Amino acid sequence: MSSRHEPRRASLVESYRHGSIGATEKTAGGALEAVSVMLPKKEDATFETEAALEEYYKPIPSYEGYHRYDPEYRWSPVDEKKIIRKLDRGNISQALSDNMLKDLKLNTNHYNTGMTIFYVSFLCAEIPSQLVSKKLGPDRWIPIQMVSWSLTACMQAFLKGKASFYICRCLLGLIEGGFIPDCILYLSYFYKSAELPVRLSYFWVAYQSTQIISAFLAYGILRLRGHNGLEGWRWLFALEGLLTGLIGIASFFYLPPSPTQTASKFRGKDGWFNEHEEKVMVNRILRDDPSKGDMHNRQGLSFKAFWACLSDYHLWPIYIIGLSWLIPNNPMQAYLTLQLRAVGFDTFKTNLLTIPAYALFIVQLLFWTWFSEKINQRFLIGLVSQIWSMPLLIALSLIPAKASHWAKWALSVLLVGHPYAHAIIVAITSRNAGTVRSRTVASAFYNMCVQASSIVAQNIYRDDDKPLYRRGNRVLIGICAYNMALFIGTKAFYMYQNKKRAKIWDAMSLKEREDYLATTSDQGNKRLDFRFAH
Secondary structure: OOHHHHHHHHHHHHHHHOOOOOOEEEOOOOOEEEOOOOOOOHHHOOEOOOHHHHHHHOOOOOOOOHHHOOOOOOOOHHHHHHHHHHHHHOOHHHHHHOOHHHHOOOOHHHHHHHHHHHHHHHHHHHHHHHHHHHHHOHHHHHHHHHHHHHHHHHHHHHOOOHHHHHHHHHHHHHHHOOHHHHHHHHHHOOOOOOOHHHHHHHHHHHHHHHHHHHHHHHHHHHHHOOHHHOOHHHHHHHHHHHHHHHHHHHHHHHOOOOOOOOOEOOOEOOOOOOHHHHHHHHHHHHHHOHHHHOOOOOOOOOHHHHHHHHOOHHHHHHHHHHOOOOOOOHHHHHHHHHHHHHOOOOHHHHHHHOHHHHHHHHHHHHHHHHHHHHHOOOHHHHHHHHHHHHHHHHHHHHOOOOOOHHHHHHHHHHHHOOOOOHHHHHHHHHHHHOOHHHHHHHHHHHHHHHHHHHHHHHOOOOHHHOOOOHHHHHHHHHHHHHHHHHHHHHHHHHHHHHHHHHHHHHHOOHHHHHHHHHHOOOOHHHOOOEOOOO
């Protein structure tokens, strides 16, 4: 764009940020021209900035996409949508239904202990895994996790009793810990903040889809009970673990380090994107959140930076939510197959009857994640998940023992298939962190809180309370009510923080803002121009 258009362009940028014009405008010659904007609409922006202060939001020279950074680069919305579409293309529960616990001479409490060991191990591995991932790069670390998990999962086919069951649970937790935050960090290199929740929802859709596929596979594989003297659940662990290993090996060669590093022998010598597409990807990401350019994708964290992330009190409300919001649904999700067996369904009907719960889960996950970004609300959607669960828990705590098996099944399915806001909360943790350093640790720490809640949830249904677990369900009702207050309080906290900062920032002149950006030691979500999503 010629220099004589620069004042008008700056005006267009400001107008676009406030949502008053579209993405194209006529030039002096009358032709339509795409407008390059610095940030999305004001209500979606991570930082409240303006074109005149762009130099204070530049990425560091070592940032992997620096050679494609260009604040003046222009593209059309059609170009951006094409690139997003290009990017997007890019089992113990079944074993329980086959009498695994009985074969290993274990009861419900032993199972609880084993799962507690898994979650504690998972929790302990979260932050170390993230630190390794940040140093090596998630494109290298994620495949290592997958293959290691596969080998251990296959070894479950050789379980002999309580000790081996506990050891395998521990190893699986250590290997799996950090996997989700690693994926979040990796996806944040490619997607804008508002796009991340939906893409994360695809991750959990894939996970739940494997549950459905596993149920069908289990229906056939568990019929191998007695073949070569092995129980069906041993065949299940061996074969499904092998499949994950093959996918992990393929991912070693498939995952690129970043949008500008896709060329390789296996991905093609020209990579996935041409120069224009790489420029669009880098600049749209940085205009959405300039903090993503403050570290290289293989740059580790110092202890000082790590401690600063842990002590960031602005993220504590999200961590507190992570400690409890999934507890009302977790026990039923873990015990669905045991519950169905307890009320009289056989092994094969039990596996097939879990499918509606997972299908409902997928539908709710996709809808509420999409709806969250549509109405620009996050914590209120989390509140919906608790409102959904409360009447179901009350019904489960009161249902007569002689009630129809199908009535119990329907309540169980509805509870497992609840509005799952995890993708929304994970994404808002990443977004509200404000820097790549904080994002790396915050995602892991939030997930640690979720795993801690899983430890609590895993011990609410006890052996002396089965098969209806009335005492456990009454406890879940209380936790559900607490969560409702928590979601409302967290939203109010972030609204207050934004209002307080906006009052100070809006009162400053352009010169005062420039002086602040040039001299401040505030970083990430501590800066006056940062706005929390809620």
